[in-house]
Amino acid sequence: MPQIDEIKKARIEKLKAMQNAGIDIYPLTTKRTHLISRAIKDFAKLERAKKEIVLTGRIKSFRGHGGATFSDIEDGTEKIQLFFKKDNLGPKKYELLQKYFDVGDFIETRGILFKTKAKEKTLLVNDFKILAKSILPLPEKWHGLKDVEDRFRKRYLDLIFNKDVRNKFVLRHQIINGLREYLIKQGFLEVETPILQTIYGGAKAQPFTTHLNALDIDLYLRIAPELYLKQLLVGGFEKVFEIGRDFRNEGMDRYHNPEFTFLEFYWAYADYKDLMKFTEDMITEVIKKVFGTLKIEYQGKVIDFKTPWKRIDFYQLLKKDANIDLATIHPDALAKKAKEMKIKIEKGEGFAEIADKIYKECSRDKIWSPTFIIHHPHGNFPLAKAKDDKRLANLQLIVGGWEIVNAFSELNDPSIQRARFQEQEKMCKEGFKEGMRIDENFLEAMEYGMPPAGGLGLGVDRFVTLLTNSHSLREVILFPTMRPK
Helix, strand or coil: CCCHHHHHHHHHHHHHHHHHCCCCCCCCCCCCCCCHHHHHHCHHHHHHHCCCEEEEEEEEEEEEECCEEEEEEECCCCEEEEEEEHHHHCHHHHHHHHHHCCCCCEEEEEEEEEECCCCCEEEEEEEEEEEECCCCCCCCCHHHCCCHHHHHHCHHHHHHHCHHHHHHHHHHHHHHHHHHHHHHHCCCEECCCCCEECCCCCCCCCCCEEEECCCCEEEEECCCCHHHHHHHHHCCCCEEEEEEEEECCCCCECCECCEEEEEEEEEECCCHHHHHHHHHHHHHHHHHHHHCCCEEEECCEEEECCCCCEEEEHHHHHHHHHCCCCCCCCHHHHHHHHHHCCCCCCCCCCHHHHHHHHHHHHCHHHCCCCEEEECCECCCCCCECECCCCEECEEEEEECCEEEEEEEEECCCHHHHHHHHHHHHHHHHCCCCCCCCCCHHHHHHHHCCCCCEEEEEEEHHHHHHHHCCCCCHHHCCCCCCCCCC
């Protein structure tokens, strides 16, 4: 079989020969009259009318039979068979097709629809022209590709060959659109907040650092939009949301990509209990709208999103799954227990971080049906209000082992918030790389008065991964972060 370099060289020679013959290989315009999907849908009517239509797309195959050639082309909607007949096109035009066109080329075709003897819907081509030449040959065995990472590095080829992959990204669009439409319907205002920030905050994570030459200052790619969105509550907006990219300089696995899409909203005068009901309503409406059912298959199991969903107290969960009573155990004893379980403790991590790691080891992956894990220990979410002296007024939504949502009643006491930030700063100095920093601008805004509010963050990529029955985030991010090859 010819090597790719040889094929490329031969195709470039064809391209030059066509240009020398006065053919525009990359014409400025094309006159498509129908999407292929529309032509197929209206086939009976168009066939009866014997009306000429113009279809465009990428050539996916050629099958020559003497003075006739069959071909398949595909646009962004569907695939259809073409029939090129020498007697119909004339020898010169037909020879052009035979000599210079290849699988992978984009073509414009004009003709009349008919059915072959095998009853296949086909376009009898009366005329055609090239729209773009494919210099590199399409892979022959992309479906059986062993190096899965090549699918993500060359996503364009993945999309050409795998219709299921294309459909996932159509579903992703529909899911995000459903979330947006639901929030707008509920009176939320969509806003945009800075991605480049002088102080990173709103979550516990390591940031990416960059430099602004104009002001000669270091900036951070945001890890969350939370602190800016809360300032809008101070400013008088009562319902705000943002769907956008966040960036965290953390490990990469099936649950994490360094850049990801996140939905956050803040709702004045609501609390974490209101958010549980709101989350149920929002997610079930989106799933029903996109899939027409509340039963979703994931990794060979059926997940039923019928409400109400379970609510489990974090303390009770660890008592049941790990035989640990967080209400009475000493922090040193908790750390010792984690080490016995072969859980790695990072420098500066406190009681809440260790408890969370034990929970992820013992409990999270077992939770399959939609379940709210409520009342995490103090320290888990430094921006959340306390329910009592040990537990937070918060919730996490877990489905299929995925953490989909984090939400809580927002802390709006600036003195307590300052103390929480100071605790985080202390942890940073002790080596905890994901600790929050003190944000004086945010604290000043809080001192003007921030209404009580509920806030929610939803991991869009994780939500889409679950709903499209995908194994990892990389399958639902068009261009996931990859190590250069």
